[in-house]
Amino acid sequence: MASTEQESSQTPANLNKKQAKKEAQKVERLRKQQEAAAAAAATALASAEADPFSGNYGDVPTEEIQSKAVSGRQWTEIGSLDAELAERTVLIRGAAQAIRSVSKKMAFLVVRQYVSTVQCVLVVNKEWVSPQMVKFATGLSKESIVDVEGVVSIPKDPIKGTTQQVEVQVRKLYCINRAMPNLPINIEDAARSEMEFEKAEQIFRRFLLSEGFVGIHTPKLVPGSSEGGAAVFKLDYKGQPACLAQSPQLYKQMAICGGFGRVFEVGSVFRAEDSYTHRHLCEFVGLDVEMEIKEHYFEVCDVVDRLFVAMFDYLNENCKKELDSINRQNPFEPLKYLRNTLRLTFLEGVEMLKEAGIEVDPFGDLNTEAEKTLGRLVREKYDTDFYILYRYPLAVRPFYTMPCYDDPAYSNSFDVFIRGEEIISGAQRVHLPELLTKRAEACGIDVKTIATYIDSFRYGAPPHGGFGVGLERVVMLFCALNNIRKTSLFPRDPQRLVP
Amino acid sequence: MASTEQESSQTPANLNKKQAKKEAQKVERLRKQQEAAAAAAATALASAEADPFSGNYGDVPTEEIQSKAVSGRQWTEIGSLDAELAERTVLIRGAAQAIRSVSKKMAFLVVRQYVSTVQCVLVVNKEWVSPQMVKFATGLSKESIVDVEGVVSIPKDPIKGTTQQVEVQVRKLYCINRAMPNLPINIEDAARSEMEFEKAEQIFRRFLLSEGFVGIHTPKLVPGSSEGGAAVFKLDYKGQPACLAQSPQLYKQMAICGGFGRVFEVGSVFRAEDSYTHRHLCEFVGLDVEMEIKEHYFEVCDVVDRLFVAMFDYLNENCKKELDSINRQNPFEPLKYLRNTLRLTFLEGVEMLKEAGIEVDPFGDLNTEAEKTLGRLVREKYDTDFYILYRYPLAVRPFYTMPCYDDPAYSNSFDVFIRGEEIISGAQRVHLPELLTKRAEACGIDVKTIATYIDSFRYGAPPHGGFGVGLERVVMLFCALNNIRKTSLFPRDPQRLVP
Structure with missing residues (x-):
């Protein structure tokens, strides 16, 4: 038997000594009970x-x-x-x-x-x-x-x-x-949000499949010891330096170049975040989408728009029981959203902040505080908790983001906000190998190290764009939960690895 | 912008120097073309x-x-x-x-x-x-x-x-x-098998959802430096030793104990395999199922049976075009399978091998060769390429496998074979904490290190069982492909990490 399960029998043997000692005492106590x-x-x-x-x-x-008999x-x-x-x-x-x-x-x-x-x-x-x-x-x-x-x-x-x-x-x-007489957790708590989670994922899948997207799986083990940028988890891969994928970005773009047209992936994403905040996890479920575009990255925004309005509608209509149960533990106001999602340019956002007395660099990024404030201003003015901010400064987006045709200081990119917090980031990508090389150089990246990536645009690359979402964050913000850990069965943060 | 994409801009900067040099020469050549x-x-x-x-x-x-305008x-x-x-x-x-x-x-x-x-x-x-x-x-x-x-x-x-x-x-x-004049790959090749793959996954999901299963996501970053057993990928998690999950086994069982009833997961599975064979990958897409059982682990076999017959039927009926295209490149005989999947005990298998002149230890495991031969014998006698072999010796299964009620040398476990190769491994699990402790000890595992796992059975654990499948292997064997790499867009084996 070349079993797929056999080999996993060692997985639990994996607690450090301090924890093990603590656990041993607990086991003894439980055994007596x-x-x-x-x-x-x-x-x-x-x-x-x-x-x-x-x-x-x-x-x-x-x-x-012990499976003695089947009684019927x-x-x-x-x-x-x-x-x-x-x-x-x-x-x-x-x-x-x-x-x-x-x-x-x-x-x-x-x-x-x-x-x-x-x-x-x-x-x-x-x-x-x-x-x-x-x-x-x-x-x-x-x-x-x-x-x-x-x-x-x-x-x-x-x-x-x-x-x-x-x-x-x-x-x-x-x-x-028989169960132990004293239970350490409330089982309904654990089950609740994961059910919600599951629903959100189902709607996401169903919607995208109905719009002609193909589900793909890309590798999580990727080459290299990352240089700079966000922290990655490094490991040794049979003698080669490797790390855990922070996003399926490059692979999903390569799938588009390979003729898939429209793809999506639901899969693990790893970030060696140091941020111990209410909204960061070191491992989360990423929903990633990439698609050919004909003329304009608004075609990507249109998908975001239809997808999320469909998801919100579904949750409101079909998950009343679950939402009520969450509301009892964590009262929250229902999410306000429009039939056609509001779209504002980055500069319009900067202007609104300015009018409210907050100065923001029009070529820089918004910090969390400014995002929160803008969320409040947008809600007051447009009566929605859900909107798209587009045309971000080029300098604050990744090198593969397409610049605007009329002003290279800005880019064909967008972020999507729920209740003043960013949940989605998307853009048109550069599909022209010369421009991609130029942009990489401008961002200080050694183009030799990304040659296979750039090459994949030399063999017939259509214009394309896409976006990425963290599933846990969507659930957290839809339900206005105060902590992302409540949306995950077994959350991973800089301190929690067990269980 | 706390972008989810922003941070991934470093991912490609990840090739080792030798590769980088080679790539640089290639880029130069391509640029000239x-x-x-x-x-x-x-x-x-x-x-x-x-x-x-x-x-x-x-x-x-x-x-x-560059997204200049939307023309309509x-x-x-x-x-x-x-x-x-x-x-x-x-x-x-x-x-x-x-x-x-x-x-x-x-x-x-x-x-x-x-x-x-x-x-x-x-x-x-x-x-x-x-x-x-x-x-x-x-x-x-x-x-x-x-x-x-x-x-x-x-x-x-x-x-x-x-x-x-x-x-x-x-x-x-x-x-x-414009594309480069000389193309290095055949794009249709790349797209073909992934489409097949996608279909298999859709059927798996649809079937399980229709039977009341809930999709879950479990962490891939798990504690510990594994001791013994199959090789794992190790990494440093913020100062704690960690490794990549080889299976969601323990987490899916904990979800069952948490009251989910029936769960499944489609997710990345990591094995630091040294085997450079036609059927092993270091990273693959695992389909994992776990469910409460009422009386007998045959309830799990029943799900396997219905699921796979439905999947084969669907592929044969709806994917003629794709199967024909595979058949042209790689001629293969259609898979023979019965309406009700054949079930043989391990000892019946041993007996059939014995009659064919092959001696096998009735308390040991079957090697790949014996499995292949048995597949041929079963095909001759029962006219099927797809069957279940159950009641394996306890000694060759993981410690958490439930022993048989009538003979502790055997276990409530099964493997499923396609064309003489194992694709699924499943079993009833031990849900009684005392027995689980005893079995772990008997297998030489330090029970202190798996205390949280054993504890999760103390708070009301229902009898349960499940199974695991490698998606790529199912596709490979259904289509009789000679190499598992043909079923994956970006395969990972002991030598391949790029792209």
């Missing part, structure tokens, strides 16, 4: 021995969950439990989110699967449920995985605490895997 | 000065392709040119794939856009086309990007060399960007 829980379960089980209904509940023996039983999704299933017997599996003992003869159990929850009721009766079974239920630790078999019923009053508006009258209750 | 081409163009232009139709052709001045003109896609457009005037843009001079008064130009081509006809006439214009056309270098305006006509005889069965009677012809 778990032993106590197991002992309690054993006691419950012992007292159940004399119970005629003892077959209706209990901990499932390990071998039963059907599990119903908790999210699909509704009044139409009333009087039917169903089997569900989920995590015991809440357990409430009412008396020795009655208990409630809220079971959760994904984002759906249902209330299960245990009442002692002569056919299925014994007092020992109620005791077993109330002895379960929260988040333990359980199988519940029971009959769906419709309660007199609406149920407030669960997503499903029916109850399950329990007949059988088995514990598949 | 290009100067010659430009001179030729200038001559053509000069002779056109006296031409009353000189406005109908020529090189477009640089400023016109509509370009027609070459792929949509058909008889319905007969007599209509169209404007198309593409690469000049072939240029044929018939006489001083007539020339043909085949223009390509993406995978579509159309024949354009220049004939000297009194309204639009001068002899100078024909000369301009025949002087173009192949792969130059051109705009052609003309009238669609239906030829008497079918056209063999192009995808479109109409011609364009040229009225105007402008060159947007």
Whole structure:
């Protein structure tokens, strides 16, 4: 077996010693807690021995969950439990989110699967449920995985605490895997934003595919020890100096030269950022787009415009539940955006800032503060949180940015802002090898070192442009979250590498 | 501007000195060729000065392709040119794939856009086309990007060399960007397999989304300097030892423990392989799946089964054109597969090999040779190139693999084979922290170093399993390509890092 999984068995063996020591103590503590829980379960089980209904509940023996047999039983999704299933017997599996003992003869159990929850009721009766079974239920630790078999019923009053508006009258209750009694995290927190994230990515993909874009994958291992510029992660590649790609920029342009027409990539992007801010990550999911243009880089802006308006519309229309849940934890104002995205030139932005008493170099860049202020001014004047600022000074853009035809101090480039923060950067690229060489030289780059890149424009390069977006930043700004870490399951910043 | 693109301007500055020198010589050579081409163009232009139709052709001045204006003109896609457009005037843009001079008064130009081509006809006439214009056309270098305006006509005889069965009677012809006269690569080669690739990935995504899977992204920067096992790429992460993820294994399992139910990831996977073989890459696109299981890891096999049969069906039905094109370059037999994928136990496989005179250790692994032979035997006996081999010896699987309930020498695991080569590896995972600890110890792993991983199973972990696939390998084996490099735009192997 030349397994793809086999080789990954070493990945976790990877914590530094200090962490390892801390973790060892934690493991010991957890182990003790778990032993106590197991002992309690054993006691419950012992007292159940004399119970005629003892077959209706209990901990499932390990071998039963080692793929012993396929029974053919059907599990119903908790999210699909509704009044139409009333009087039917169903089997569900989920995590015991809440357990409430009412008396020795009655208990409630809220079971959760994904984002759906249902209330299960245990009442002692002569056919299925014994007092020992109620005791077993109330002895379960929260988040333990359980199988519940029971009959769906419709309660007199609406149920407030669960997503499903029916109850399950329990007949059988088995514990598949016990959780620790003390949980360190709120599981819903972790799941929430990633769902959002997933939605944003789906819309991005669907939209671009519908507009004729082809998804590509470009290498993340790239040559060289970078000289100057933003920090990169360096590594040794079989004796050659290499680093982690900071962007698929050059590869996506080469794909355009190779005749792909319109391409996009969703993939990992690495930045050895030192900035420990609310909006920087060292590893994030980049959405990159590159396309042929016929006449004007506004064709790229048009794609940005349609794409984001479609994405915002979709999120507002279809993700109400998720957005409400975020809003409860982090109240935010809905994003204001126009049907046709506002476009202002860089100089118009500079002028607006000037009128507000802020002087900005018309050939320089905007700092974060100026961007924030401009965002506020634009909102007041144009009633939108989402707009495009274009025609940036050439000096503040990368060497491969096309200069303006009428003023070489400016460039065919744009940034897109949400709530005063930049989320997208895009431009027309230089597709003429002579001009590209000239621009590289002007920017102090040794053209010999980028020969393969420049060469790729010698074999029939169409005019083209594109843009790049950080997925986490879009989600953060759409939801007005105060920290980009909330949009990532396992964020990476200058201090966090584990888990 | 805290641009995401700005910072990538340094990426290309990354070739080692030897390569740089070689490249510099190449650039010089290319520059001379290009100067010659430009001179030729200038001559053509000069002779056109006296031409009353000189406005109908020529090189477009640089400023016109620097986003000077939006004219509102509509370009027609070459792929949509058909008889319905007969007599209509169209404007198309593409690469000049072939240029044929018939006489001083007539020339043909085949223009390509993406995978579509159309024949354009220049004939000297009194309204639009001068002899100078024909000369301009025949002087173009192949792969130059051109705009052609003309009238669609239906030829008497079918056209063999192009995808479109109409011609364009040229009225105007402008060159947007000249290509070098000598092209180093065949552009169609590069584009071909990536298209295939893209299709495979789309089907994978669509299928899994339709079955309730959630797409996630997990970090590629993971802690530690790996100890033993397969080679990893190491790097320094802000003073901490780190490496590139060899698989999202642990993170996807943690997502399952976090309540996601069913997850998948399409992302970069890194292996510091030393194997310079036809089927290993140092960086590839991994498709990873993890899901809760109710009773048996066959539930995971069922997903593999449905997913791959759907993918093969789709490719056969919808990608005939692409498959034919691959078949012309690399003839291959269509893949044989059954409606319900054949499943054999590891021991049944061992038995079949034994009957064929090949002795294999029933508690060891199959080597590549044995896998190949078994593939042939299975094909003869069951008439399929695609099958699942399950219940592997525990000793040859990673520590987190669930042992069989009835024999701890075997495991709840499987591999999937196409044409005698393994493409997928999957299994039920150990979700019980005590058993996981025991298994890690048995495999010689220091459990302290994987404490966070083991801990994640203490807070309510459902039984689960999953699998991993290398996208490039699937494409390679489906198309019976002899080298995995043909399935990747920019392959990475122990020797290749550029471009």
